[in-house]
Amino acid sequence: MTFQPLPMVTDDNAPFWEGGEVGELRINRCRECRTWFHPPAPVCPECLSMNVGPEVASGRAKVAAYTINVQAWSPELEAPYVLAYVELDDQPDVRLTTRLIDCAPADVRVGMPVEVTFQAAEDIWLPLFRPVKGY
Amino acid sequence: MSIPARTPVLGERNAVISGIGQSAVGRKLGRTGISLTVEAALAAIADAGLTRDDIDGVASYPGAMDSSPGMAPTGVPELKDALRLKVNWFSGGGEVPAQLGAVFNAVAAVSCGLANHVLVFRTVNESTAQTAGRRASVVGSGGSRIGGAMQYLVPFHAVSAANWVGMYAQRYMHQYGLQREHLGQIALNARRHAALNPRAIFRDPLTMDDYMNARMVSWPLGLYDCDIPCDGSVALIVSRADAAPDLKQVVRIESIGSALHGRDSWDQREDLTTMASHDAAKMMWSRTDLKPTDVDSAHLYDGFSYLCMQWLEALGFFPKGEAAGFLEGGESRIGLGGELPLNTNGGQLSAGRLHGYGYLHEACVQLRGEGGDRQVQGAEVSVVGAGGGPLGGCILLTKDR
Ligand SMILES: [Zn+2]
Numbered sequence: 001m002t003f004q005p006l007p008m009v010t011d012d013n014a015p016f017w018e019g020g021e022v023g024e025l026r027i028n029r030c031r032e033c034r035t036w037f038h039p040p041a042p043v044c045p046e047c048l049s050m051n052v053g054p055e056v057a058s059g060r061a062k063v064a065a066y067t068i069n070v071q072a073w074s075p076e077l078e079a080p081y082v083l084a085y086v087e088l089d090d091q092p093d094v095r096l097t098t099r100l101i102d103c104a105p106a107d108v109r110v111g112m113p114v115e116v117t118f119q120a121a122e123d124i125w126l127p128l129f130r131p132v133k134g135y
Numbered sequence: 136m137s138i139p140a141r142t143p144v145l146g147e148r149n150a151v152i153s154g155i156g157q158s159a160v161g162r163k164l165g166r167t168g169i170s171l172t173v174e175a176a177l178a179a180i181a182d183a184g185l186t187r188d189d190i191d192g193v194a195s196y197p198g199a200m201d202s203s204p205g206m207a208p209t210g211v212p213e214l215k216d217a218l219r220l221k222v223n224w225f226s227g228g229g230e231v232p233a234q235l236g237a238v239f240n241a242v243a244a245v246s247c248g249l250a251n252h253v254l255v256f257r258t259v260n261e262s263t264a265q266t267a268g269r270r271a272s273v274v275g276s277g278g279s280r281i282g283g284a285m286q287y288l289v290p291f292h293a294v295s296a297a298n299w300v301g302m303y304a305q306r307y308m309h310q311y312g313l314q315r316e317h318l319g320q321i322a323l324n325a326r327r328h329a330a331l332n333p334r335a336i337f338r339d340p341l342t343m344d345d346y347m348n349a350r351m352v353s354w355p356l357g358l359y360d361c362d363i364p365c366d367g368s369v370a371l372i373v374s375r376a377d378a379a380p381d382l383k384q385v386v387r388i389e390s391i392g393s394a395l396h397g398r399d400s401w402d403q404r405e406d407l408t409t410m411a412s413h414d415a416a417k418m419m420w421s422r423t424d425l426k427p428t429d430v431d432s433a434h435l436y437d438g439f440s441y442l443c444m445q446w447l448e449a450l451g452f453f454p455k456g457e458a459a460g461f462l463e464g465g466e467s468r469i470g471l472g473g474e475l476p477l478n479t480n481g482g483q484l485s486a487g488r489l490h491g492y493g494y495l496h497e498a499c500v501q502l503r504g505e506g507g508d509r510q511v512q513g514a515e516v517s518v519v520g521a522g523g524g525p526l527g528g529c530i531l532l533t534k535d536r
Pocket of ligand 1: 030031032033034035044045046047048049
């Protein structure tokens with residue numbers, strides 16, 4: 001068992017937590033009005049259609065806000081590390097909380113383009129993000 | 136979504152706060168939750184001039200739970216049974232508009248006649264409960280798999296509210312030019328007031344240098360932006376205004392703000408420079424003819440300094456985005472003799488994390504004129520706001536006239 005709790009996988013959230021196995025960021029989307037939404041739910045928040053399901057998002061996003069965590073909370077991860085709310089390029093009002101890797105704390109900026117990369121943890125894959133190369 | 140239309144008689148005007156009580160408050164008191172709770176409850180019942188047999192309702196937040204050590208050691212059933220209360224109504228739980236949700240429930244219950252005198256309490260013993268490997272206020276430190284909204288934060292090592300709030304604070308600083316020194320004014324103000332409160336925990340002077348040089352927790356939040364876990368309990372009696380004509384002193388409830396119109400989520404809220412506090416405050420002001428300029432003292436959640444600033448903004452004490460200009464006024468703005476005396480007991484930053492209920496207790500103290508060295512002269516209107524992120528609720532209180 002890891003110190004850091006992992007998500008309890010359910011039918012609703014499995015596509016999100018397991019998509020990383022094949023490199024896919026799976027986000028729920030309405031098949032009628034094409035709205036993306038997160039976290040997963042059985043109904044579209046825009047048109048209330050229940051014809052919804054996971055689709056593969058681009059994996060591109062931009063940093064909406066960040067924090068540099070300095071305090072060591074867990075023996076598993078050395079501080080400092082960068083946490084961020086990122087907004088998906090597919091639809092910016094869909095955000096994920098994530099950790100940025102390959103990014104020095106001093107380099108992170110609001111609006112910075114980032115892309116998904118997955119880290120396996122037991123039976124799930126965490127969608128982490130890293131700066132887009134060349135930015 | 137619109138806020139509800141005003142009914143001819145607002146239900147909250149049918150309820151009063153008839154008594155208040157507080158247990159010992161401190162670090163590592165070595166006391167159980169129920170021991171602290173009973174101490175506060177008996178004090179509140181006596182303060183109201185009531186007896187145990189008059190209490191016919193109980194409410195608490197967030198119900199007993201074990202996910203974060205000492206955060207919620209005592210629930211409604213345990214207190215009801217300890218005091219053998221015979222109740223007509225009771226409610227305990229966390230799916231409410233933040234900490235004050237239990238008070239709103241009690242107000243609703245007495246207003247519609249389900250109970251006459253509701254004992255409301257909030258108890259913590261985080262300081263005593265902290266042991267190796269089980270840190271207070273770190274979500275999931277119990278070790279098992281997690282569900283709900285927390286599953287989208289915690290596995291990324293965004294484990295502390297300092298992380299979630301830190302991101303909001305960073306975004307506001309980026310967008311509106313807020314600096315750490317401005318948030319420091321909230322911490323310094325709390326410490327100045329704590330020096331005047333014998334029951335506060337940290338009472339030594341705090342300077343801006345101390346604040347700026349303290350260790351960082353989660354940028355931009357440093358050590359003195361974070362409140363302190365403590366042990367303690369606060370209880371109050373919410374009574375039907377007409378239920379006991381001989382109540383010796385009451386605090387009136389002018390209006391309540393319980394709205395949440397944004398996403399019920401830390402990371403999905405549409406505007407990251409606002410919080411649930413903005414929704415709640417809008418509703419509260421819609422239910423009164425009083426205005427922000429009528430407020431004599433403000434008691435606003437400072438679990439993190441940034442949350443307190445968000446409450447000040449949400450309640451309209453300065454226009455959106457203008458926190459820096461307001462806070463750089465320091466003591467002349469938010470000190471005891473300033474325009475808007477803020478957190479006169481030292482807040483949670485210096486008086487301890489009583490999780491919303493320390494503010495409520497202090498607002499009643501001020502309106503009853505019992506503040507001693509820290510009394511705001513002529514205090515007649517006080518506002519209390521609690522919560523952060525998707526959690527927020529506020530209440531406007533007035534002196535009995
Ligand atoms: Zn739709």
